[in-house]
Amino acid sequence: xxxxxxxxxxxxxxxxxxxxxxxxxxxxxxxxxxxxxxxxxxxxxxxxxxxxxxxxxxxxxxxxxxxxxxxxxxxxxxxxxxxxxxxxxxxxxxxxxxxxxxxxxxxxxxxxxxxxxxxxxxxxxxxxxxxxxxxxxxxxxxxxxxxxxxxxxxxxxxxxxxxxxxxxxxxxxxxxxxxxxxxxxxxxxxxxxxxxxxxxxxxxxxxxxxxxxxxxxxxxxxxxxxxxxxxxxxxxxxxxxxxxxxxxxxxxxxxxxxxxxxxxxxxxxxxxxxxxxxxxxxxxxxxxxxxxxxxxxxxxxxxxxxxxxxxxxxxxxxxxxxxxxxxxxxxxxxxxxxxxxxxxxxxxxxxxxxxxxxxxxxxxxxxxxxxxxxxxxxxxxxxxxxxxxxxxxxxxxxxxxxxxxxxxxxxxxxxxxxxxxxxxxxxxxxxxxxxxxxxxxxxxxxxxxxxxxxxxxxxxxxxxxxxxxxxxxxxxxxxxxxxxxxxxxxxxxxxxxxxxxxxxxxxxxxxxxxxxxxxxxxxxxxxxxxxxxxxxxxxxxxxxxxxxxxxxxxxxxxxxxxxxxxxxxxxxxxxxxxxxxxxxxxxxxxxxxxxxxxxxxxxxxxxx
Ligand SMILES: Cc1cc2nc3c(=O)[nH]c(=O)nc-3n(C[C@H](O)[C@H](O)[C@H](O)COP(=O)(O)O)c2cc1C
Ligand code: SF4
Ligand code: SF4
Ligand code: FES
Numbered sequence: 001x002x003x004x005x006x007x008x009x010x011x012x013x014x015x016x017x018x019x020x021x022x023x024x025x026x027x028x029x030x031x032x033x034x035x036x037x038x039x040x041x042x043x044x045x046x047x048x049x050x051x052x053x054x055x056x057x058x059x060x061x062x063x064x065x066x067x068x069x070x071x072x073x074x075x076x077x078x079x080x081x082x083x084x085x086x087x088x089x090x091x092x093x094x095x096x097x098x099x100x101x102x103x104x105x106x107x108x109x110x111x112x113x114x115x116x117x118x119x120x121x122x123x124x125x126x127x128x129x130x131x132x133x134x135x136x137x138x139x140x141x142x143x144x145x146x147x148x149x150x151x152x153x154x155x156x157x158x159x160x161x162x163x164x165x166x167x168x169x170x171x172x173x174x175x176x177x178x179x180x181x182x183x184x185x186x187x188x189x190x191x192x193x194x195x196x197x198x199x200x201x202x203x204x205x206x207x208x209x210x211x212x213x214x215x216x217x218x219x220x221x222x223x224x225x226x227x228x229x230x231x232x233x234x235x236x237x238x239x240x241x242x243x244x245x246x247x248x249x250x251x252x253x254x255x256x257x258x259x260x261x262x263x264x265x266x267x268x269x270x271x272x273x274x275x276x277x278x279x280x281x282x283x284x285x286x287x288x289x290x291x292x293x294x295x296x297x298x299x300x301x302x303x304x305x306x307x308x309x310x311x312x313x314x315x316x317x318x319x320x321x322x323x324x325x326x327x328x329x330x331x332x333x334x335x336x337x338x339x340x341x342x343x344x345x346x347x348x349x350x351x352x353x354x355x356x357x358x359x360x361x362x363x364x365x366x367x368x369x370x371x372x373x374x375x376x377x378x379x380x381x382x383x384x385x386x387x388x389x390x391x392x393x394x395x396x397x398x399x400x401x402x403x404x405x406x407x408x409x410x411x412x413x414x415x416x417x418x419x420x421x422x423x424x425x426x427x428x429x430x431x432x433x434x435x436x437x438x439x440x441x442x443x444x445x446x447x448x449x450x451x452x453x454x455x456x457x458x459x460x461x462x463x464x465x466x467x468x469x470x471x472x473x474x475x476x477x478x479x480x481x482x483x484x485x486x487x488x489x490x491x492x493x494x495x496x497x498x499x500x501x502x503x504x505x506x507x508x509x510x511x512x513x514x515x516x517x518x519x520x521x522x523x524x525x526x527x528x529x530x531x532x533x534x535x536x537x538x539x540x541x542x543x544x545x546x547x548x549x550x551x552x553x554x555x556x557x558x559x560x561x562x563x564x565x566x567x568x569x570x571x572x573x574x575x576x577x578x579x580x581x582x583x584x585x586x587x588x589x590x591x592x593x594x595x596x597x598x599x600x601x602x603x604x605x606x607x608x
Contacts, residue, residue: 009048010089013065015130016051017216018209018248019058024078026051028062031081036089047089050139053217053252054209055130056371057117060100065112065130072112073098103367103389117368120387122349124357125173125333126373129217134252137259140220146265148336152228153273156339161232162188165335167343169355174200174291174328174433175404175508177354177421180335183325186315187233190323195235197226198300198319198326201242201249202284202291205404206455208435210359211329213371215242215249218333219256223279225332227265228339230277233325238279241296243286254281288405288459292507293318293326295461306461307507328433330359350376354420358431364401364438367392374419381415384438395440399523403432405452405459406512408519409445428519430512442592444541445524446531450478452516460509467510470501474517482542484605486532491521540602543587547606550591552577554599561591561600582606 014020014029033049047066055063060074066088073084076098087093099108104116112118123129132139140146152161166181187195199222203211214222226238240257242250257279260266268276282300289295290305297319299305318324334356338346347355354376360383363369367389374383380400384390391397399409402419408429410417417423421431439448453475462468474497477490498514505511521528530536537545550561550570555577562570562578569584570591577599580591592600 009068010046011048011050011067012089013050013052013067013130015053015055015061015063017054017058017061017213019054020061020063021248023062025062025076027078028064028076028081031078032085035081035085039085050133051135052132053129053134054213054371055112056126056213057100057112057368058371059369063112070111070113072100072110074100104386116386117370117372117389120378120382121373122357122375123373124337124346124349125214125221125330125359126218126371127337128221129213132218134217134219135255137220137256137263140218144340145220145336146224146263148340149224149227149265150271152231152339153271153275158188158232158234161228161339164343165232165338168338168346169343169350169353170331170334170338170346171354171421172328173330173334173358175430177431180327180331183315183327184229184233186313187235187323187325190316192323193234194237194322195230195233196319196322196324197230197233197235197238198296198324199226199238199240199332200291200293200296200326200328201240201246201253202296203243203246203329203433204286204288204291204459205433205435207361207363207437208404208433209361210371210434212246212249214329214333214359215240215246216252219249219253220260221333221336222253222329223256223260223266225327225335226279227260227270227277228335229325229327229332231275233323235323235325236276236278238277239300239319240279240281241284241290241300242281243284245286250281250283257281287461288455289461289507289509292509295507296326297324304461306463307509309506330434351418351420353422358419358434360434360436362388362436362438364436365391365395365397365440365443366438376420377418379416379418380410383419383436384415388438391438391440395442397438398441398443399439399445399448401429401437401439401448401516402435403430403512403515404435405455406430406509406515407432407435408515409439409448409523410519411523413523428515428522430515442539442541442589444482444537444539445520445527446478446481446537447539447541449516449520450475450482453478453513456509456513460513464504464506464510466501466504467506467513470497470505471510471513473497474501474514478517481528481531482537483544484531484535484542486528488532490532491525491528494521534604536604537602540592541589545605546587547582547603548580548585548587548589548592549601549603550578550580551599551601554597556597556599558596560594560596564590564594566590 064073102115170180171177294308295305359373457471572578
């Protein structure tokens with residue numbers, strides 16, 4: 001497995017992940033197909049056309065890969081189809097315009113694998129995505145899929161499988177990094193049936209799309225992992241919990257389950273082994289807290305999705321009070337590779353306590369946004385500046401937020417931190433499920449903390465008072481600070497509240513909710529002080545503390561700012577630089593974003 005076998009036959013892989021679909025990639029597929037079919041005898045070797053899951057570079061989409069030459073085209077339009085057919089498919093010529101520009105080297109590359117974005121990645125969980133048609137089980141099998149299942153069922157005992165997973169060092173990819181093999185061992189040793197396995201595909205973090213991409217692009221890898229896990233712990237029923245908004249994930253996982261039944265990988269007497277397993281999909285309603293293990297189980301049971309106290313572990317009494325193994329999408333997708341290639345191989349990748357790779361959705365103020373998979377232990381600097389290609393527009397890096405809404409903001413001084421479960425924890429953040437949001441000098445860190453606390457206060461289920469009331473109280477203080485009404489004692493009060501919320505909340509939501517506040521106070525206290533003492537927002541974000549002015553010397557009179565202004569607040573007299581009417585300005589920042597000459601200056605708040 002983790003095979004990279006390129007077909008000898010000409011194959012065109014057209015990305016039809018959610019990002020590319022939104023930019024008409026399916027129409028491109030249809031047009032190209034029509035063109036190939038209409039060519040008849042004109043074309044000696046007809047290419048095979050396949051739709052695939054997300055290649056990770058959605059921002060450059062729609063993307064197309066042509067094999068075996070491995071030509072990678074980006075931002076393809078329907079109007080490019082004829083040229084791709086005539087030049088590349090018929091004559092083997094490369095269309096320079098459509099090649100990927102590697103920001104790091106400034107050069108166009110023929111194959112995306114030559115770019116810094118891809119070269120530094122290692123794909124295990126994402127091994128097949130972008131290479132196979134997720135709706136075609138044969139594609140998965142051709143790349144080694146279901147080989148691990150056969151090995152598990154016919155060459156290994158359940159205990160041997162659990163030992164292998166334990167030895168591999170695999171830790172759960174859904175947030176807490178709990179050792180997967182140990183969790184399975186606990187569920188296996190309870191002699192109470194039925195037992196259940198669950199795949200957590202809730203993925204409620206704003207900006208995250210790792211699990212969605214795996215469910216959409218390689219659903220069989222999850223199903224194969226779940227069958228192996230179920231066999232190991234003695235479960236005969238599995239659920240894939242997918243958030244309702246993920247329509248394509250639901251469609252592709254449903255299709256994969258149906259095809260797996262059709263090939264005898266699911267159902268009764270799997271492949272003649274005597275082992276039975278049924279898997280079904282449950283659609284989650286979209287509440288962030290339903291990603292928490294016990295809330296998720298309550299939701300599957302048809303109860304309100306509220307967490308419970310975990311003095312009894314779910315491996316002992318989980319779904320309907322029975323032993324249950326719940327793992328994240330990415331965790332399950334790693335399992336077949338571990339069984340196939342062995343624990344020794346897997347544990348040779350990563351750091352001492354964090355083995356293997358981790359998938360991240362790299363977003364925010366970074367040149368190459370997208371889905372990446374890196375060996376544990378690479379530094380934040382490598383991810384942001386080598387893979388991500390640095391910060392756009394020549395701006396300065398300020399912070400990176402890892403771990404989803406209740407993760408923390410890590411400053412520039414810690415950019416050489418290795419990315420693993422323990423180092424991120426130590427820095428006051430966490431791995432979480434893999435959201436990574438890059439921020440530059442134009443982000444206000446007080447406002448960032450306020451944004452996450454607002455999200456968490458709305459998503460708290462309200463069951464316990466410290467979380468329900470504590471987060472709301474912290475949010476009110478942050479809103480005051482952002483509005484210029486902060487008091488000097490507010491920082492101390494925030495720290496005290498954070499401590500109480502962390503200590504006294506029932507589930508992980510409340511326990512980790514203070515992280516954005518604590519890390520921004522720890523690493524960006526000067527920004528809090530500027531808001532509180534000087535009534536100034538240094539980043540020029542908080543509306544009540546900010547006004548803008550156009551620097552008359554830097555303004556080149558291009559008029560771009562005036563075109564972008566939604567309030568009609570920018571005007572100019574003939575042959576003069578542009579000016580902002582502060583009575584009309586709503587401080588949206590659109591002009592500042594748009595100006596290529598950095599002529600929009602941030603000023604303090606306007607009095608009166
Ligand atoms: C508020 C909250 C939301 C969570 N959301 C998710 C989620 O969307 N997906 C996920 O896999 N784990 C989520 N988790 C973590 C799960 O509770 C659980 O630890 C995880 O799914 C276990 O799988 P793993 O061991 O493979 O990581 C969440 C936890 C909390 C506290
Ligand atoms: S900590 Fe918050 S989200 Fe968790 S149970 Fe308590 S109120 Fe609900
Ligand atoms: S900040 Fe927004 S409203 Fe104000 S001048 Fe600029 S674009 Fe117009
Ligand atoms: S959806 Fe096509 S690259 Fe992500």
